[in-house]
Each structure stands twice: as structure tokens, then as C-alpha cells.
Amino acid sequence: MNHQIIFDVELLRRYDKSGPRYTSYPTAVQFNAGFTEADYRAQAQRSNTTPPRPLSLYFHLPFCDTVCFYCACNKVVTKDRKRASPYLERLHREIALQAELFDRARTVEQLHWGGGTPTFISHEEMRQLMAVTREHFRLRDDDQGEYGIEVDPREIRPETLAVLRELGFNRLSMGVQDFEPAVQKAVNRIQSEAETFAVLKEARALGFRSINMDLIYGLPHQTVASFARTLEKIIGAGPDRLSVFNYAHLPEMFKPQRRIAADDLPSPQEKLNILQLTIERLTQAGYVYIGMDHFARPDDELAQAQRNGTLYRNFQGYSTHAECDLVGLGITAIGMVGDCYSQNRKTLEDYYAAIDAGQLPVLRGIVLGADDKLRRAIITQLICHFALDYDAIERIHGIRFAEYFAQELADLGVMQQDGLIAMDESSIRVQPAGKLLIRNICMVFDRYLREKQEQRFSKVI
Ligand SMILES: C[S@@+](CC[C@H](N)C(=O)[O-])C[C@H]1O[C@@H](n2cnc3c(N)ncnc32)[C@H](O)[C@@H]1O
Ligand code: SF4
Numbered sequence: 001m002n003h004q005i006i007f008d009v010e011l012l013r014r015y016d017k018s019g020p021r022y023t024s025y026p027t028a029v030q031f032n033a034g035f036t037e038a039d040y041r042a043q044a045q046r047s048n049t050t051p052p053r054p055l056s057l058y059f060h061l062p063f064c065d066t067v068c069f070y071c072a073c074n075k076v077v078t079k080d081r082k083r084a085s086p087y088l089e090r091l092h093r094e095i096a097l098q099a100e101l102f103d104r105a106r107t108v109e110q111l112h113w114g115g116g117t118p119t120f121i122s123h124e125e126m127r128q129l130m131a132v133t134r135e136h137f138r139l140r141d142d143d144q145g146e147y148g149i150e151v152d153p154r155e156i157r158p159e160t161l162a163v164l165r166e167l168g169f170n171r172l173s174m175g176v177q178d179f180e181p182a183v184q185k186a187v188n189r190i191q192s193e194a195e196t197f198a199v200l201k202e203a204r205a206l207g208f209r210s211i212n213m214d215l216i217y218g219l220p221h222q223t224v225a226s227f228a229r230t231l232e233k234i235i236g237a238g239p240d241r242l243s244v245f246n247y248a249h250l251p252e253m254f255k256p257q258r259r260i261a262a263d264d265l266p267s268p269q270e271k272l273n274i275l276q277l278t279i280e281r282l283t284q285a286g287y288v289y290i291g292m293d294h295f296a297r298p299d300d301e302l303a304q305a306q307r308n309g310t311l312y313r314n315f316q317g318y319s320t321h322a323e324c325d326l327v328g329l330g331i332t333a334i335g336m337v338g339d340c341y342s343q344n345r346k347t348l349e350d351y352y353a354a355i356d357a358g359q360l361p362v363l364r365g366i367v368l369g370a371d372d373k374l375r376r377a378i379i380t381q382l383i384c385h386f387a388l389d390y391d392a393i394e395r396i397h398g399i400r401f402a403e404y405f406a407q408e409l410a411d412l413g414v415m416q417q418d419g420l421i422a423m424d425e426s427s428i429r430v431q432p433a434g435k436l437l438i439r440n441i442c443m444v445f446d447r448y449l450r451e452k453q454e455q456r457f458s459k460v461i
Contacts, residue, residue, distance in 0.1 A: 005289050006432040007276045011418060019439045022383055023315045024341055025376040026366055030448055031343055035365035043338035044101035047325050052103055056110035056321055060330030061118040068189040069259045070219060070247055074332040075116040084121045090355040092132045094329050097360055099136035107138050110321045111147045119155040123163045130167040143170055146321060153199045154191050165206045172203050173212035178219055179230045186220040186264055197237050210300055213239045217274045218247035220264035224273045231278060235285045241302060242295040244278055291383060291438055294318055311384040339368045371447060379442045386430035408444050415441060
């Protein structure tokens with residue numbers, strides 16, 4: 001695969017519009033309350049029979065000790081560590097309820113603790129959570145599963161990493177964002193380089209693999225020069241992967257963001273310059289651009305999966321485990337089981353009420369139809385591999401690509417003229433200038449967006 005990316009400011013500006021990140025298709029906007037616990041149960045049961053796939057478990061641990069003002073994650077901010085206990089009690093019960101639905105022979109190939117801040121809970125609570133999981137699901141004991149956790153270096157106590165390793169975690173992702181004091185102060189996240197790199201060093205020594213660091217560009221007081229300093233420090237430490245997220249300032253949607261002054265944010269032009277710098281520096285330093293905010297060293301399994309054509313995308317971003325049914329546990333968690341997506345209730349109160357009544361805390365979801373599955377396959381292929389061969393899709397989904405997608409192919413004509421993609425009668429290849437605009441290319445195949453646009457258009461007329 002050609003790893004080149006071209007940063008074309010004029011194209012980026014022209015195609016600049018908000019769009020889904022396609023961690024699912026249909027996206028969460030389409031999940032609806034007509035999908036109930038009974039639907040989820042039926043899908044889970046069916047998934048045991050239609051050649052059963054391995055499992056991936058996602059646990060949402062929402063608590064954070066302090067709030068970072070930019071944060072758009074689903075979290076509960078509290079200094080009271082005791083608040084974790086009633087939550088974990090319910091989580092244990094949800095594990096038991098969920099496990100009843102899945103054949104015990106199905107191994108857990110992938111497991112992830114996300115947040116919030118999973119390391120908010122005590123070592124004892126971590127041990128208990130893993131023990132309850134192991135009691136109900138078939139976890140791997142050979143360190144060959146992909147068992148990962150998100151850690152906040154400010155929340156690592158002596159022994160925390162050793163405990164996590166002992167519990168079976170072998171992947172780790174840590175929040176960094178930016179090392180500049182002025183930026184850290186403006187976002188209420190003071191985190192030293194020393195504590196961050198100490199975690200990286202210890203994690204490596206303990207045998208964690210594919211260690212990731214999260215950075216954010218577009219934060220208050222950031223400039224090209226300031227972000228360059230952060231990048232050089234990160235490159236010097238050399239994590240296996242980097243996620244470089246784009247900060248979108250949406251204070252109406254995310255309350256903590258109201259404490260960020262809009263005047264302190266870099267201009268759109270400065271943000272583009274920071275992005276350009278990031279891509280140039282990381283690729284010069286040997287990182288491969290995987291797509292959608294993610295970079296990895298060429299020997300990392302994410303880059304290998306992209307080369308082998310086995311890369312996949314789900315709620316945790318890119319993944320090497322395409323073949324799993326994903327069970328989401330805890331508030332707001334999203335699952336992907338059989339032919340459905342489902343999301344759990346979003347507040348502690350609602351979640352506790354469902355579990356206390358002995359119910360699965362399903363809030364909403366969607367059962368995918370044949371058209372959804374077809375479009376999901378196309379979007380996944382494009383976003384993971386920047387290429388799409390029609391014959392594989394035609395064989396699996398029983399369609400004639402040129403007929404079924406006549407309108408989409410016509411719409412892609414403009415992108416071809418602009419040099420984002422190359423098309424012939426059997427394939428689409430995303431070009432180096434189109435890689436940063438992969439969402440826009442995927443959006444052409446999104447039926448729900450298309451219907452919304454058509455509705456809007458007919459209203460205007
Ligand atoms: C759940 S946190 C990671 C674990 C831990 N809570 C921490 O902060 O270290 C997930 C990541 O999402 C990113 N993030 C959160 N809010 C964001 C936003 N508004 N825009 C871009 N990235 C954001 C940050 O990079 C953060 O590290
Ligand atoms: S970035 Fe992490 S630590 Fe900060 S508020 Fe969000 S989830 Fe909590």
C-alpha cells in the first residue's frame with residue numbers, strides 16, 4: 001500500500017464540513033428506542049449459532065477525579081472514590097446478565113477498559129472486576145488476546161501498572177494531549193513530561209505492547225511552534241501508536257468546554273498548519289498514517305493489519321479484530337452483536353434502575369438490514385484500506401456494484417476530478433490527496449445522510 005499523504009490546503013478548505021467518524025455504520029444518530037432488550041437478547045442468542053465468533057468485551061468506567069475542559073467523553077467527575085463501588089456492583093451484575101446470553105465456549109479475544117478514567121478505581125476493585133469477568137466469560141490465559149486499557153498518567157499509583165499486567169492487560173493507551181504549561185493550564189490538565197514518560201518506560205518494562213498516546217490539536221494557546229515542541233518530546237519517547245485528535249469547540253454540547261475562552265483557540269488556518277506539521281513530523285520520524293487521526297510504527301500490529309488487509313474499525317477506533325461480536329458493558333457502552341448495534345443507558349441513575357430490576361440496561365439500538373450491511377462493508381473497507389474492489393463486495397452481497405451505486409458513482413466523479421480518488425470499472429483507490437478527506441468519501445455511501453440531504457433539498461424547493 002502507498003503510505004503517502006498529500007496535504008492540500010485548498011482541497012481541505014473546500015471539503016471542510018462536519019461528518020461522522022464512522023466508528024459504526026449506521027452511525028449512533030440512527031439508533032432508536034424501538035430497539036429493546038428483547039431485540040438484543042434475540043440477536044445475542046442468534047450469534048451463538050451462525051458460526052459463533054469470538055467475543056470482544058468493552059467496559060465503560062466513567063469516573064474522573066478532575067475535569068479536563070476540552071473533554072467530550074462520557075464521564076462522571078467526582079473526588080469521592082467511594083462512588084465507584086455502587087457502580088461496580090451493578091457492572092458485576094451486568095456481566096452476569098450478559099454472559100448468560102453467550103455460549104461459554106466463545107473466547108474473549110479482545111477486552112478493553114475505557115472511560116472516563118479506568119484507573120480511578122482501586123487495585124482491589126480492578127482485581128474484583130477482572131475476577132467477575134473471568135468467572136462468567138472465557139478469557140484467554142496465554143497473553144495472546146488483545147487486552148487493553150486507557151490510563152491517565154496522573155492517576156497511576158505505584159504498582160498500578162504491575163497490577164494491570166498481572167490481570168492480563170497487554171495493551172495500553174494514555175492521555176497526554178499537550179505538554180505546554182499555558183495549554184495545560186487553560187484546559188485544567190496539569191501533567192508533567194516526567195510522569196508521562198515514566199509510565200511509558202514502566203509499561204514497556206512490564207511487557208505492554210502497542211503503547212498508544214493521545215494528543216489533541218486545536219486546544220487554547222496552541223501554535224505551530226508550541227505543538228512542535230510537544231511533538232519532538234513525544235517522538236523522542238517513541239510510543240508505538242499515536243492518536244492525534246482534532247478539538248472541536250462545541251460548548252453548547254459539552255458543558256466543560258464553556259470554561260475555554262473561544263479567543264484563546266488557534267484560528268482555523270493555524271489549526272491546519274498544526275495538522276500539516278504533525279503529519280510531516282510524524283511521517284519523517286517513521287510513523288505510518290493509518291487514517292482518521294491515527295499513526296503507528298510500521299512494525300506495530302495496526303500497520304501490519306493495514307498491510308495485510310485485515311484492519312477493522314469499531315467504537316474504539318481502529319482494531320485488528322474484525323471477527324468479534326462486541327459486548328458493551330457499563331453506562332453509555334455500545335455493543336455490536338449479530339446484526340445489531342445497541343447502546344446502554346446513559347446516566348448512573350437509569351443504569352442502576354435497570355440492573356436493580358434484573359434487566360439489561362439497553363437504551364436504544366438498530367438491527368441492520370441488507371443495505372446497511374452492504375454499505376457498512378464499503379465504508380469499513382475505504383476507511384481502513386483506502387481502496388475498494390467491487391468484485392469482493394458483489395460476491396458477498398449479491399449485487400451489481402455499478403447498478404446499485406449508480407448515483408454514488410456519479411457523485412464521486414467530482415472527487416475524482418479533484419484528485420481525491422481514482423476510479424475505474426472495478427475499483428476505487430483513494431489518492432494521497434484524498435486520505436485526509438476519507439470521511440467525505442465515505443459520506444457518499446451513507447444512505448441516511450443522503451436521505452437527509454434529499455429531504456432538506458425538497459424542503460427548500
Ligand atoms: C477517555 S480519554 C483517555 C483516558 C483518560 N481519561 C485520560 O484522559 O488520560 C480519551 C481521549 O479522548 C480525547 N478527547 C477527549 N475529549 C476530546 C475532544 N473534545 N476533542 C478531541 N479529543 C478529545 C483525549 O485525547 C483523551 O485522551
Ligand atoms: S480527558 Fe480523560 S481525564 Fe480528562 S475529563 Fe476526559 S475522560 Fe476524564
